[in-house]
Amino acid sequence: MDPESHEHDIEPTAPLIEHEHGSHGNALGEGKTGTGNAFIWTLTLAACVGGLLFGYDTGVISSTLVSIGTDLSNRHLTNLDKGLITASTSLFALIASPIAGFLADKAGRKSIIIYSDILFTAGAAWQAITSSVWGMILGRSLVGLAIGGASLIVPLYIAELAPGHLRGRLTTVQLLLITGGQAIAYIIGWIFSSMPGGWRWMVGIGAFPAVTQIFMLVLMPETPRYLARAGQEEKARQILKKVYYGTTSDLSSTVDTILSTIKNEIMEEEEASSVLKSNQHTSKFAATLSSLLFHPPHARALTIACLLQGLQQACGFNSLMYFSATIFSQLGFKSPTLTSLSISVTNFIFTCVAFFLIDRLGRRRSLLYTIPIMIVSLVLCAVMFRFVDLPTDTTKVALDAPSPGLSTYLIVISLLLYVSSYATGLGPVPWQQSELFPLSVRSLGSSISTSTNWGLNTIVGLTFLPMMQTLTPTWTFVVYACVCVLGWVGIWWCYPETKGLEIEEVTTMLKDGWGVKESMERLKREQQRARVSR
Numbered sequence: 234m235d236p237e238s239h240e241h242d243i244e245p246t247a248p249l250i251e252h253e254h255g256s257h258g259n260a261l262g263e264g265k266t267g268t269g270n271a272f273i274w275t276l277t278l279a280a281c282v283g284g285l286l287f288g289y290d291t292g293v294i295s296s297t298l299v300s301i302g303t304d305l306s307n308r309h310l311t312n313l314d315k316g317l318i319t320a321s322t323s324l325f326a327l328i329a330s331p332i333a334g335f336l337a338d339k340a341g342r343k344s345i346i347i348y349s350d351i352l353f354t355a356g357a358a359w360q361a362i363t364s365s366v367w368g369m370i371l372g373r374s375l376v377g378l379a380i381g382g383a384s385l386i387v388p389l390y391i392a393e394l395a396p397g398h399l400r401g402r403l404t405t406v407q408l409l410l411i412t413g414g415q416a417i418a419y420i421i422g423w424i425f426s427s428m429p430g431g432w433r434w435m436v437g438i439g440a441f442p443a444v445t446q447i448f449m450l451v452l453m454p455e456t457p458r459y460l461a462r463a464g465q466e467e468k469a470r471q472i473l474k475k476v477y478y479g480t481t482s483d484l485s486s487t488v489d490t491i492l493s494t495i496k497n498e499i500m501e502e503e504e505a506s507s508v509l510k511s512n513q514h515t516s517k518f519a520a521t522l523s524s525l526l527f528h529p530p531h532a533r534a535l536t537i538a539c540l541l542q543g544l545q546q547a548c549g550f551n552s553l554m555y556f557s558a559t560i561f562s563q564l565g566f567k568s569p570t571l572t573s574l575s576i577s578v579t580n581f582i583f584t585c586v587a588f589f590l591i592d593r594l595g596r597r598r599s600l601l602y603t604i605p606i607m608i609v610s611l612v613l614c615a616v617m618f619r620f621v622d623l624p625t626d627t628t629k630v631a632l633d634a635p636s637p638g639l640s641t642y643l644i645v646i647s648l649l650l651y652v653s654s655y656a657t658g659l660g661p662v663p664w665q666q667s668e669l670f671p672l673s674v675r676s677l678g679s680s681i682s683t684s685t686n687w688g689l690n691t692i693v694g695l696t697f698l699p700m701m702q703t704l705t706p707t708w709t710f711v712v713y714a715c716v717c718v719l720g721w722v723g724i725w726w727c728y729p730e731t732k733g734l735e736i737e738e739v740t741t742m743l744k745d746g747w748g749v750k751e752s753m754e755r756l757k758r759e760q761q762r763a764r765v766s767r
């Protein structure tokens with residue numbers, strides 16, 4: 234089957250966008266070129282400190298778990314302790330993301346970044362001083378609340394600021410910092426793992442970037458989309474001017490066009506939501522939720538966003554992020570924290586590849602090409618696990634594990650192949666979620682899909698070790714491979730290509746169907762145009 238063809242899509246073809254200027258297609262994107270100015274890059278990097286913390290705090294747990302020894306509650310950690318310490322973070326991230334989505338509309342995008350920083354700092358300090366397993370679970374939960382807020386707000390903040398032709402790349406900067414943060418956490422984990430009580434440093438260091446970001450926030454503006462919705466049109470115009478400065482030949486008409494598209498969208502959505510409210514006597518929240526669930530274009534956006542976020546976690550990637558040191562210690566590696574560093578460094582390097590590909594190859598194609606490689610490597614890993622004997626007592630760092638042989642090295646190679654293909658597609662693409670939703674349902678829609686991510690992240694964190702024990706490693710990896718097969722089919726079926734479109738155009742594309750066929754035709758036309766002009 235050709236991943237790019239999409240014969241099943243027989244819904245009527247809608248024009249990509251029709252706004253008051255009577256233009257359609259990629260009108261908003263026309264004439265914008267270049268790699269963006271210093272203003273947009275500085276803001277992106279400042280916002281992405283939240284991503285760095287998200288990465289650091291999720292990555293640090295792998296080395297922490299193998300370094301705690303009997304420091305907490307005077308005993309070795311059981312599998313249940315490990316599962317709870319790991320999953321409490323994702324569980325509380327799951328709780329925080331819808332709350333953050335709700336508050337982002339009320340208090341503004343920036344306030345959520347501040348609340349997250351405060352929680353990051355408190356959680357890091359608490360973990361560093363705690364002496365019991367439950368204390369550790371509490372510290373990890375505080376960090377989880379912070380990660381939930383940051384993981385929702387950072388991509389949303391960037392997507393609402395970025396010019397269309399750079400949105401994919403700028404949103405991927407957050408991923409570079411998440412995976413970079415995870416790699417730093419692994420390096421720090423490796424450095425401190427041989428030091429008595431070194432794990433306290435590992436978890437405590439996370440407080441510093443959070444405090445730094447609180448100071449940076451004083452200089453950061455709100456997004457133009459949020460400002461326009463809050464009635465502060467002039468401020469929104471000023472920010473848009475700074476964002477598009479140097480990217481277009483006619484700055485003021487580009488800004489006017491974008492501002493009027495945003496205003497149109499706000500008007501349309503407000504009319505729709507007031508009709509809903511007057512018909513059903515419901516609150517604004519209930520009206521937004523019901524429009525998200527029952528208005529077909531919004532429901533389509535939500536389906537795609539949740540499918541991508543759900544698959545990103547259900548494919549099992551974070552079992553490696555959280556437990557690779559545990560797995561490698563059972564496979565007999567003398568320095569499991571060093572071996573597992575290869576996982577996070579590969580993740581980081583291939584996220585850099587994604588950074589260059591996402592606005593060139595596109596979101597859909599990145600996924601359709603890389604998921605099959607994930608499937609092959611999972612199957613290879615599953616087969617190789619049949620040839621290694623794992624120690625029976627998995628609660629302690631394995632001392633009775635055999636020395637690594639050929640199959641063990643093939644496991645490591647297949648895991649690295651899996652991680653590199655994941656990091657090029659499924660790692661970054663789902664975080665483009667905000668572009669799928671129109672402004673009126675953007676925060677709520679993004680928070681539901683972010684919750685889907687954290688919900689499945691929690692399930693993977695809780696079930697991975699028990700699955701390895703009861704199902705065997707081979708069947709555990711086969712389960713993840715099957716999930717990837719189903720996910721690939723879902724993506725092929727309903728995820729249109731959004732590369733290069735302005736955020737308002739993406740949402741228009743989902744108005745009359747999934748828009749897959751139209752999006753691929755648009756891409757072909759653009760490629761032909763580019764070839765002719767070359």
Ligand SMILES: O[C@H]1[C@H](O)[C@@H](O)[C@H](O)[C@@H](O)[C@H]1O
Pocket residue numbers: 291408411412415545551554580659660661664690
């Ligand atoms: O996109 C990120 C990234 O891939 C991380 O490496 C992973 O740990 C996160 O769960 C995911 O959301």
